[in-house]
Structure formats: C-alpha cells, structure tokens
Amino acid sequence: MPLDQAEAIVLRTSALGDQDKLAVFLTREKGLVRGVAKGARKFGNRFGSALEPMSHVTVFFYEKERRDLVTVSGCDLLESFFEIQSDLRTSFTLSYFAELVEDVAPVRAREDVLFRLLLSVLRALKMKGEIGLLTPYFEAWFLQANGFLPDVRHCRQCGKDIGPEEAAWLSPKRDGIFCDACAPARRDEVRRELGRFVQWARRNPPSCTDEIPFTPGELKAIRKSLQAMIVFHLEREPRCLRYVRD
Numbered sequence: 001m002p003l004d005q006a007e008a009i010v011l012r013t014s015a016l017g018d019q020d021k022l023a024v025f026l027t028r029e030k031g032l033v034r035g036v037a038k039g040a041r042k043f044g045n046r047f048g049s050a051l052e053p054m055s056h057v058t059v060f061f062y063e064k065e066r067r068d069l070v071t072v073s074g075c076d077l078l079e080s081f082f083e084i085q086s087d088l089r090t091s092f093t094l095s096y097f098a099e100l101v102e103d104v105a106p107v108r109a110r111e112d113v114l115f116r117l118l119l120s121v122l123r124a125l126k127m128k129g130e131i132g133l134l135t136p137y138f139e140a141w142f143l144q145a146n147g148f149l150p151d152v153r154h155c156r157q158c159g160k161d162i163g164p165e166e167a168a169w170l171s172p173k174r175d176g177i178f179c180d181a182c183a184p185a186r187r188d189e190v191r192r193e194l195g196r197f198v199q200w201a202r203r204n205p206p207s208c209t210d211e212i213p214f215t216p217g218e219l220k221a222i223r224k225s226l227q228a229m230i231v232f233h234l235e236r237e238p239r240c241l242r243y244v245r246d
Helices: 086-105 114-125 131-145 192-204 216-236 242-246
Strands: 001-016 020-028 031-037 054-063 070-079 169-171 177-179
Touching: 001 031, 001 070, 001 086, 020 054, 020 086, 020 114, 031 054, 086 114, 086 131, 086 216, 086 242, 114 131, 131 192, 131 216, 169 216, 177 192, 192 216, 216 242
Parallel strands: 031 070
Antiparallel strands: 001 020, 001 054, 020 031, 054 070, 169 177
16 A cells, blocks of 8 residues: 555544544545544644644545545645634635535546635635635636536627626526526526626636725625526535525
C-alpha cells in the first residue's frame, strides 16, 4: 500500500467508533476523497486542528483495492479558516458550500475548478469579504463549473436580449430564461440584475468586494434565482440551504 498525498480542503468530519473520524476531502488532484482518520478522536492525536472543516491541508493516505474509504495517516495544515466560522451565518454558509461540493465533485478524479473556487471564497471571507455577495458568487460559479448555468441575458426561445426594463422568467426546467412574450409559465421571475451579476462574477475575483455594485435587495433576488437552479439540478433541496435563507 504505497502512501499517497494530495492538496485538500476538509469538507466535513464525523465520529466513527470510539477513537476514529470519517473525513471527507475535496482534493485538487483526486477530486473527492473519503477516508478514516485512525485515532483522530484521541486526546493529543497527531492530526491536531488539521481536520477542522474547511481547513486547507496536505493529506497523506493509503488506498486499498476495492475499498471506497482510504486510510488517512496524517494531515499537514496549510491554512486555517477556523476563526471565520465563529460567525453563525458564515458557519452555516460554509456547510452549505461543502454539501454542494460533496454532491457533485467527482470521486478520485482531478477537480481543479471547484477546488480553486472554494479556496478563493474562503480566503475572501477571511479578508472580511461580504458574505451576502460571496454566497451568490460561489453559487453562480458552482452552476457554471457543472454546466448548469443557462444563458441569463438572452431569451431561450427567440434569442433577443433581455432588456433592463423587461420582465424575464426562469424556464420550468431551469435551463434558460424566457422573455415575457415567450414564457411558457410565469412562476419564477428573474430580475435583470442576474445577468449583470453573472457577468461581474466572471470578470472579478471573489476578493473584489471593496465596492459592492449591487444593493442588498438585488443580491437577495439574485440568490433566489441561483438557488432555484441549484435545487432543480440536484433534484433536492440541500439540507443546509434553509439555514442560509433564514
């Protein structure tokens, strides 16, 4: 069993037996990795704080054939994000991000985009970035990275630009936006700010939050549309989403 290693972000851990922990990692090189950290619940264990959720680490592990779980032999802490989680809203939001990533990240396959997205948003939060902006930023890029984000600036049917004063509607399958004339159903209205936000997110890093170009009301409407797309494509509502909404 050769020892392997990977740069990783700890998504979550849970108790396993009396002394161990089950840990879920998003790695840059190998996608999603789930493993057993032996002795991680013992006092003075060798892992220290490296298994705290959202820690940026180098994880060392052994793999066995025909086993889904690896054996985690050690973690070197590269960067901690423990302090930002003392804020309850931030803690719930990061749990929501972790749940989304765990749902879609490939197992044992390189996943550079989601890894860089999550790490960059964590660093922006650590630099006092506004969580009301960083939440839809993460959601928009999450949808984009997984091929779920439709063209939000043009009508799916007729192709015309959705003007700043026009009503637009999310399609029933959440795979496009319809203008008022083409909409087959007028249930989920999309504010014109969504297209502007998606363009902004594509052009700016998450740390670019000194001057927020959107009002709180606009960001709330943007989050509502993005979250409707996420729920549809996951075919369920993420468990942590209701806490983020509240």
